[in-house]
Amino acid sequence: LSEKLQNVFKKLKSKGVLTEDDVKEAMKEVKRALLEADVNFKVVKNFIKTVTEKAVGEEVMKGLNPGQMVIKIVRDEMTSLMGSEVSEIKLLPSNEVTIIMMCGLQGAGKTTTVAKLAGQYKNKGRKPLLVACDVYRPAAIKQLEINGEKVGVPVFSMGTANKPRDIVKAALSHAQKNDINLMFIDTAGRLHIDEGMMQELQEIKETVPVNYTILTVDSMTGQDSVNVATTFNDQIGIDGVILTKLDGDTRGGAALSIKAVTGKPILYAGMGEKLTDLELFYPERMASRILGMGDVESLIEKAQEAIDEEQARKVEEKIRKATFDFNDFLDQLDQMNKMGGLSSLIGMLPGMGKLKNVEIDENAMNKPKAIIYSMTMEERTNPDILNVSRKNRIAKGAGVDIAEVNRFIKQFEESRKMMKQMSGIMGKKKKRGMLP
Ligand code: GDP
Numbered sequence: 001l002s003e004k005l006q007n008v009f010k011k012l013k014s015k016g017v018l019t020e021d022d023v024k025e026a027m028k029e030v031k032r033a034l035l036e037a038d039v040n041f042k043v044v045k046n047f048i049k050t051v052t053e054k055a056v057g058e059e060v061m062k063g064l065n066p067g068q069m070v071i072k073i074v075r076d077e078m079t080s081l082m083g084s085e086v087s088e089i090k091l092l093p094s095n096e097v098t099i100i101m102m103c104g105l106q107g108a109g110k111t112t113t114v115a116k117l118a119g120q121y122k123n124k125g126r127k128p129l130l131v132a133c134d135v136y137r138p139a140a141i142k143q144l145e146i147n148g149e150k151v152g153v154p155v156f157s158m159g160t161a162n163k164p165r166d167i168v169k170a171a172l173s174h175a176q177k178n179d180i181n182l183m184f185i186d187t188a189g190r191l192h193i194d195e196g197m198m199q200e201l202q203e204i205k206e207t208v209p210v211n212y213t214i215l216t217v218d219s220m221t222g223q224d225s226v227n228v229a230t231t232f233n234d235q236i237g238i239d240g241v242i243l244t245k246l247d248g249d250t251r252g253g254a255a256l257s258i259k260a261v262t263g264k265p266i267l268y269a270g271m272g273e274k275l276t277d278l279e280l281f282y283p284e285r286m287a288s289r290i291l292g293m294g295d296v297e298s299l300i301e302k303a304q305e306a307i308d309e310e311q312a313r314k315v316e317e318k319i320r321k322a323t324f325d326f327n328d329f330l331d332q333l334d335q336m337n338k339m340g341g342l343s344s345l346i347g348m349l350p351g352m353g354k355l356k357n358v359e360i361d362e363n364a365m366n367k368p369k370a371i372i373y374s375m376t377m378e379e380r381t382n383p384d385i386l387n388v389s390r391k392n393r394i395a396k397g398a399g400v401d402i403a404e405v406n407r408f409i410k411q412f413e414e415s416r417k418m419m420k421q422m423s424g425i426m427g428k429k430k431k432r433g434m435l436p
């Protein structure tokens with residue numbers, strides 16, 4: 001999804017207010033990309049409608065180009081589709097037993113996820129208990145016991161001979177006697193939704209006061225996950241969803257669809273097989289991840305703060321006319337500093353997150369700065385008058401030798417020449433209709 005969307009947005013380079021044509025063209029691609037990412041059809045339809053309504057006629061924010069503006073709107077809308085805020089499980093006071101029932105299809109990740117959760121709550125000072133209610137497969141009980149041991153949480157089991165409703169009843173009284181205040185019920189799944197499974201879950205709910213029914217959904221199942229979530233919600237009522245195997249899912253279709261279709265929040269994301277691989281679900285981060293954009297939000301915010309559109313326009317104008325002088329150069333350096341310097345900018349660029357640890361010499365620009373500061377106003381605006389004696393004076397003032405000054409001025413002249421050529425080429429292409 002990410003690459004697709006980014007390609008679409010690259011096409012949007014025209015300036016000013018977003019036109020209907022701009023948005024329509026982009027939305028066609030967004031729609032196709034979302035469907036390919038296995039997002040539910042109805043969700044896609046509504047999504048496109050909302051985003052189109054919001055985007056057409058929208059003024060492009062300062063510091064953004066139209067493409068970035070559309071990305072911002074798409075991303076904001078995705079975030080709200082996934083619930084906007086982090087949803088947390090509300091536990092009863094610690095002198096009562098909070099009961100959490102985990103349900104879902106076979107292989108969705110119930111047994112793994114209850115252990116992950118129990119481990120996290122144990123670390124927060126709760127006293128959890130894992131209850132083995134998958135009575136159809138002895139291996140399932142063994143698996144829960146192994147997981148429980150790994151996270152240091154006791155497991156309550158009565159083998160395979162009892163009914164789940166009897167097991168949970170016994171488990172609750174065991175919990176009350178043993179100072180336990182958080183009970184996780186690991187239930188049996190089936191390959192497909194069936195009556196027997198639903199009945200069993202109902203019975204558990206009728207026997208003990210379940211506070212949270214959580215559905216584990218395998219995010220790799222895409223569209224199917226929506227049907228599963230809808231059926232579970234309709235038949236037994238769920239309070240939240242945990243999306244598992246998000247580490248392997250690059251499409252994000254399930255995450256986008258489930259909250260929209262069931263209205264139930266996504267609580268956590270399973271990010272791997274290890275019992276520590278469970279994270280709170282952040283809709284905003286997920287939206288960025290789906291779009292593959294790095295920490296775009298903060299990039300956009302910083303751009304808004306720092307860049308005055310008017311100033312940017314002036315610089316562009318100067319480059320085109322090749323009147324860009326040393327003062328403009330200083331302004332550009334200042335703007336870059338306002339945005340947190342080179343390394344922080346690079347870290348926020350899409351796909352550049354990995355470069356975060358690369359060292360960037362923030363001081364590389366100090367010498368050029370010192371050289372410019374040592375020039376008179378006249379010299380800054382009119383670099384052509386720089387003769388040997390002036391250069392000597394500047395070198396002394398900046399504390400560098402004259403060779404350094406010469407090199408810098410030469411570089412500056414070179415880039416000015418290049419800018420002029422580039423704007424010449426762009427101008428011609430524009431006339432021939434090769435550029436927007
Ligand atoms: P259950 O049948 O619903 O109890 O599912 P399990 O907990 O037994 O998990 C089924 C398989 O999925 C196991 O091999 C788990 O290790 C794996 N699994 C569960 N959660 C995750 C996850 O978040 N990421 C990955 N990569 N694997 C997971």
Ligand code: MG
Nearest residue numbers: 110111134140
């Ligand atoms: Mg299981």
